[in-house]
Amino acid sequence: MKLKDFLEIDYALLLAAMILSVFGILFIYSSGITSTGMSVSTEYIRQIIWASGGVVLAIILALINYRRFFNISIYLYLGTLGLLAFTCFFGRQVNGARAWLGIGSFGIQPSEFAKITTILFLARYLDATKRSQNIFMRFILSCVIVFVPMGLILIQPDFGTSLVFIPILLVMTFIAGLSARYVIFLTACIGLTGVLMVLPLWQSYIIRDALPSLDILMNFRFVGISVMALAAVLAIALFGYFRFKKRYFYWIAYSAVAVIFSLGASFLSHKVLKDYQIMRLIVFLDPNVDPRGSGWNIIQSITAIGSGGLWGKGYLQGTQSHYRFLPQQSTDFIFSIFSEEWGFWGGMIVFGLFLLICLRLIRIMKTAADTYGSCITAGLSAMYIFHFLVNVGMTMGIMPITGIPLMFMSYGGSALLSAMTGIGLSLSVYMRRYEH
Numbered sequence: 001m002k003l004k005d006f007l008e009i010d011y012a013l014l015l016a017a018m019i020l021s022v023f024g025i026l027f028i029y030s031s032g033i034t035s036t037g038m039s040v041s042t043e044y045i046r047q048i049i050w051a052s053g054g055v056v057l058a059i060i061l062a063l064i065n066y067r068r069f070f071n072i073s074i075y076l077y078l079g080t081l082g083l084l085a086f087t088c089f090f091g092r093q094v095n096g097a098r099a100w101l102g103i104g105s106f107g108i109q110p111s112e113f114a115k116i117t118t119i120l121f122l123a124r125y126l127d128a129t130k131r132s133q134n135i136f137m138r139f140i141l142s143c144v145i146v147f148v149p150m151g152l153i154l155i156q157p158d159f160g161t162s163l164v165f166i167p168i169l170l171v172m173t174f175i176a177g178l179s180a181r182y183v184i185f186l187t188a189c190i191g192l193t194g195v196l197m198v199l200p201l202w203q204s205y206i207i208r209d210a211l212p213s214l215d216i217l218m219n220f221r222f223v224g225i226s227v228m229a230l231a232a233v234l235a236i237a238l239f240g241y242f243r244f245k246k247r248y249f250y251w252i253a254y255s256a257v258a259v260i261f262s263l264g265a266s267f268l269s270h271k272v273l274k275d276y277q278i279m280r281l282i283v284f285l286d287p288n289v290d291p292r293g294s295g296w297n298i299i300q301s302i303t304a305i306g307s308g309g310l311w312g313k314g315y316l317q318g319t320q321s322h323y324r325f326l327p328q329q330s331t332d333f334i335f336s337i338f339s340e341e342w343g344f345w346g347g348m349i350v351f352g353l354f355l356l357i358c359l360r361l362i363r364i365m366k367t368a369a370d371t372y373g374s375c376i377t378a379g380l381s382a383m384y385i386f387h388f389l390v391n392v393g394m395t396m397g398i399m400p401i402t403g404i405p406l407m408f409m410s411y412g413g414s415a416l417l418s419a420m421t422g423i424g425l426s427l428s429v430y431m432r433r434y435e436h
Contacts, residue, residue, distance in 0.1 A: 020353050022051075026315070027330075061424025066429050070127075080114040115164055130176065142172070143186070283295040300325045303320060312344075364429055
């Protein structure tokens with residue numbers, strides 16, 4: 001270990017992560033203050049310990065050559081799959097999800113670390129197969145690598161965390177040079193699935209059966225007949241493409257597969273999702289459907305952010321949090337407390353710090369010495385951006401409540417250590433950008 005190693009660290013990236021962690025500690029402390037000024041929580045003490053350990057972990061990982069993880073990434077990946085499977089059966093249930101392993105008050109959430117190990121293993125696969133001519137098979141196997149841990153997390157069930165794997169897959173495969181049509185196809189399928197899944201709920205709970213025809217999207221008979229009809233269209237299109245070599249047959253088949261997948265996935269989602277998860281989608285469409293139940297969190301969060309105004313009410317002066325109107329205020333809704341007490345300009349500081357992290361990661365990705373390094377940072381940037389957009393959007397009422405934490409700021413050791421691990425890996429890639 002030499003002095004020049006420390007000089008090569010991207011201090012802007014590390015400092016941004018540390019500042020966000022300090023903000024998190026300050027407002028986790030604030031969330032534990034009651035309206036009488038008493039502190040009723042020691043969460044901030046644990047967060048200080050985890051943040052300190054996370055910074056040390058990030059620096060240690062920065063000093064380790066990231067290429068050392070190339071060969072062991074498969075073991076890390078399989079290890080977390082084992083932990084995820086074990087958690088599904090023997091994990092501790094918190095907020096409706098069996099996502100935790102622990103003894104007494106100590107616990108870890110394997111799904112947080114599964115994001116990192118999946119990124120490392122997928123980066124290895126994409127780098128090892130970069131000269132392969134079978135792009136379609138590369139994309140399919142990339143999907144398998146991502147969908148296995150994602151499926152195990154869905155079983156827990158932790159819908160929010162499982163969603164993080166989708167942008168990781170899309171961004172990493174795109175950066176690795178896979179055909180854009182596969183990335184667009186998967187994106188279109190996910191988007192169409194979401195629309196088809198929400199439409200019946202929108203009809204039933206928001207517009208009150210004004211369009212009863214939408215009920216057919218949840219009807220097994222209709223879905224089955226539609227899938228069979230689309231399968232016939234697909235077969236004809238494939239025959240036409242291979243027989244006549246016309247390009248439009250290819251796009252007909254492409255569209256048919258997307259609709260078949262989306263229709264089937266949206267139908268199955270209504271059978272798999274729990275009642276509270278469905279209510280989260282409904283109150284996202286209209287929180288006033290259940291203002292004292294599932295819609296309470298969104299309404300109180302929007303109230304807290306709006307009441308902060310331009311400059312905020314001042315540190316430790318928030319009312320929504322101190323009067324306990326805002327549930328889960330140290331985890332999912334930490335940004336609501338922050339905005340209430342530090343206002344619009346405080347929120348802009350958080351936006352700016354996350355923007356700085358993303359810009360630095362993009363720079364590291366572009367200057368990486370190899371495909372493995374660029375794929376790692378691409379996956380990490382997708383993870384950070386998705387967490388930020390969904391969590392902050394959730395607190396503002398423009399995204400469904402998914403239980404995704406705001407990285408670096410939300411209370412939780414697993415999430416914070418996972419976020420700092422990503423920073424450490426990114427720093428390692430940056431420090432070795434000239435080593436070929």
